[in-house]
Amino acid sequence: MQTHFTDADRQKPHIQEAERILRTCVHCGFCNATCPTYQLLGDERDGPRGRIYLMKELLESPEDDTQVTEETRLHLDRCLTCRNCETTCPSGVEYHKLLDIGRAEIERRVPRSLPDRALRYGLRKALVEPKRFQALLSLGQTFKPLVPGALKSKMPPKPIDAGQRPAPAHSRRMLILEGCVQPGLSPNTNAATARVLDKLNVSVTPVAEAGCCGAIDFHLNAQDAGRARMRANIDAWWPQVEQGAEAIVQTASGCGAFVKEYGDMLKDDPAYASKAARISELAKDLVEILRDEKLETLTAKETQRLAFHCPCTLQHAQKLGGAVEGVLTRLGFSLTPVADAHLCCGSAGTYSVTQPELATQLRDNKLNALEAGDPEVIVTANIGCQTHLASANRTPVRHWIEIVDAAIA
Template identity: 80%
Template sequence: MQTHFSQDDLQKPHIREADRVLRSCVHCGFCNATCPTYQLLGDERDGPRGRIYLMKELLESRDDDDQVTEETRLHLDRCLTCRNCETTCPSGVEYHKLLDIGRAEIERRVPRSLPERSLRFGLRKALVEPARFKALLTLGTAFKPLVPGRLKSKMPPAPVDAGKRPEGKRHARQMLILEGCVQPGLSPNTNAATARVLDKLGIGLTPAPEAGCCGAIDFHLNAQDAGRERMRANIDAWWPHLEAGCEAIVQTASGCGAMVKEYGEALADDPAYAEKAARVSAMAKDLGELLANEDLDDLSIQDKKRLAFHCPCTLQHAQKLAGSVEGVLTRLGFSLTPVQDGHLCCGSAGTYSITQPELATQLRDNKLDALEAGDPEMIVTANIGCQTHLAGAGRTPVRHWIEIVDEALT
């Protein structure tokens, strides 16, 4: 794609990066064929190719250009950032990088209304601190009839009790685990189950309580600078343990995993953190990715449920790990039902299901129809956002896949 940035513009790092991404696009439109929002809305501007044109016009225009309006922002807001288009693209267009630049620019030039700003600020403050989120969740559960509908569906009826974690220090092999921000409140058993399964494999988990939110929520809500601050804080929390010999940083939420694996790129221009960030990204491992490379013979499985696996977009399109969890579950003897259009997003997409509830609900219901077509006993997934969003429909039970493995251990 031809661009028209001035030499002065190209001195700016974000414009230079946008120019690189734009020039790799050849206008083919293959991306639209796998874009969830384009399939629902049929509007070129709600597909990747159309959004790329919108962002090109935005970035090439002057600040006083009256063609840049709230309508431009609406089409960028409707993007799920599922990155399905990147998996499809024959030219390797790094669409998500351009989208981060475009969203930051439209945020600067077209300020949101007070209600929108308040919602986004509230989400950032409510979701990123585990203790605050747990307190709000407890309060919301107590007064559930008064909670707005779009939030009520996110509240689990009764999370599975976490149970006891094994003492990880007794193993020579040590790894870190990102506890997450909303997962400890919504699904406290996920990381506890992970600790028990890894314990069976001779792997201990070193606690790093200073580590917090991965930064993804800030990025979803166009607060990239705040997201980078969270990245730096996590690197500081993990660094002494990595230096002491911890061999990996395990993520049980694929959305967090996708973010941590991009720390190196996000902080590449930070001289104090670039090298450390690159190492952290290299050591980040999704749980399915980790177990796929382990000898699983020591995991004796008794109960082998019939499962439908929902592969999150952050696992298959961002981390490029499609089939990793499915392979582990199959090796352990579970029966997986076929899922048509497994590449399509469920509509969770971070905070998308709250900021774009109508589209998110349509995508969720379509995804559940596909997952339930094989009549599974349970739906399992690898991301807390997808898990909560799908479970909110009140249809087939939805849990994290590692919980089912943990419960089946003999």
């Protein structure tokens, strides 16, 4: 794709990065074929190719260009950042990096309305602090009958109790990211992980000082706040890394995808660049640990018929499509076929709150595909997908490691 930046603009790091990405695009349109929002809306501007053109025009335009409007931002806001287009693209366009640049630019040029800013600020403050989120969640569950309709549908039931975690007792040591919303929504996920890995002679330990991975802030265009969280997590993990921690385990694929990009996002920070790169090397989705273990030592009983929803952050961002299915099959679970398994469920972080109509359409389409094989349980690998799919109150939805833990207990 041809670009027309001024010499002055080309001195700016974000323009240099944007131009590099734009020039890899050959505007073939293959990306539109697998874009969830383009499939729903049929608008070129709601597909990756159209959004790339919008961002190119935005970044090339002068500061006072009146054609840069809220409509441009709307089409960027509607993007799920599912990265399906990156999997499809024959030219290797790093679309999500360009989207981060475009969103930051439109945010700077076209201020949001006060209600919109308040919603995004509220989401950031409510979700990223685990104790605050758990307190708000508990309050909402207690007074659920009084919660307004739109919010009531988002209010999950009380979670399954976590159960006991084994004490660290093995020479193989890994860290585990507890997450920000997962301890409140599904505390059993990380507890089940600890129990399963313990049976494989691996001890996992949380680091209390490590908090939200930074994705929520970053993708709500508070990118400086997101980077501050990255640095805080690096500082929290680093003493354990120096002591030989084997990996940093992520049980939410959204967090895993983000932590694996710390090295790239902090590459220009001289104080953190090398540490961030090391953290990204150590970051492993749970399935990356289990698929390399001798699973025959685990005896699974009473295996259920499952449908697996592979989150976008697992299959498109981390390129681990098929990995969980492989582990579950080795353990004896029966997996039902899922049509269009590459498509997003509509959760996409806070997307189900900021774009509820599109998110609900995508959720229902995904559930129809998942339930076509009549599974007993739907399993997934990301807390956002799990909560979003479960909000329809149809087939039970769990994290896949909980089902494994129960079967081998």
